[in-house]
Amino acid sequence: MGVKPRVLVMMATYRGESWVGEQIDSILGQEGVDVTLRICDDQSPDGTFSICRSYANRFPNIIATRNEMNLGVNDNFMQMLYEDEAGDYDYYAFSDQDDLWMPNKLEAAVEMIEAKTSSEEPALYYCDLFNVEGRNESRELYQFSECERHPATVLLRNYINGCVMVFNRSLAQIVRSYRPNHFPRMHDVWLHMAGRFCGTVIADTDHAYMKRRITGSNVVGKTTLNPGSIGETIKLALLAFQPYDRVQSETAQLFYAGYDKYLKPEGRRVLEEFLHYRDSLDNRIRYSGSRSYWLPSPEALLRMKVGVLLGFY
Incomplete structure (x- = not known):
């Protein structure tokens, strides 16, 4: 053995x-x-x-x-x-x-x-x-x-x-x-x-x-999509009227800076495309229609695309 x-x-x-x-x-x-x-x-x-x-x-x-x-x-x-x-x-x-x-x-x-x-x-x-x-x-x-x-x-x-x-x-x-x-x-x-x-x-x-x-006290529960959730849509809308942290962009920036020499070419391309999506309205429009991200619920994917278009990530 x-x-x-x-x-x-x-x-x-x-x-x-x-x-x-x-x-x-x-x-x-x-x-x-x-x-x-x-x-x-x-x-x-x-x-x-x-x-x-x-x-x-x-x-x-x-x-x-x-x-x-x-x-x-x-x-x-x-x-x-x-x-x-x-x-x-x-x-x-x-x-x-x-x-x-x-x-x-x-x-x-x-x-x-x-x-x-x-x-x-x-x-x-x-x-x-x-x-x-x-x-x-x-x-x-x-x-x-x-x-x-x-x-x-x-x-x-x-x-x-x-x-x-x-x-x-x-x-x-x-x-x-x-x-x-x-x-x-x-x-x-x-x-x-x-x-x-x-x-x-x-x-x-x-x-x-x-x-x-699923005990009710899990720090992270099920990965749900809430496809028809009015609450998810309201939370997205509220971001337009209150301060928010773009933790997704911050995470990507830290990751890119820290592991630059280890990135595979395709990984580098995907990260750079995301890191520059908020640079202009044209970029946001283009990235909102990107096929590089996806969710199995059409409603959840639509909310994500709207969030991208408004620069919330």
Whole structure:
């Protein structure tokens, strides 16, 4: 039997005492890989950290620490990836505290990455997932599979959840080579952009290897499109009358500056086109009709195009 790939799983916890133990068990039960579970608790006021610490006391492949102050989910995840100790693994994955992973989740990802890329090629894999609400289960990410043909979508709206991502050392090394002062958007957006513009994204929406419990306290819930939502339209209209942050443009600018030397030609083109879309009305009109981004709901796509035309991103 060969040496198992070493995988670092990074779990951010906060108020998760009701579910975190089951998720830790499902990670410890991963087959075909050598897992190290890194847990960082973000000052949970309940018993979450006590549960995590008890696991760490029993299992040498679990490291559990607690932040001195609450950082928020985004910075909590990213600080684990940038730790010195995080540099020596073959593969990396993010984990939420309230999910359940199937035993072959990591093994399936590693096998597909190795089948489709070389070890030197930066690669990001993702699968589909099951949303679990009571007794109901539903698949989510398959509806976004067409987005793989429209690489600029992530610049306006992310559709890949961090909990379904697995990425290799080559991609992790690129990400770790630069750290901005802050991340305007979520950690999974940053990793998605790295895979999309600096490497290869492997979409496996035919398979779902995990269950996400929709508990009502999830930091990020289902990726919904709200195709007929009046509320979404009203929020877009209100931007015309109040100050707003263009976090999408800020994120793209930081990313472009930090990873310029790693960008693939097509990735560079997509980023530059987006970064200049607000330079003139002609650019906004042209970009609003671009085929480089897409959403499966015509109504949601129309709202996005209107937002582009008005320069809201």
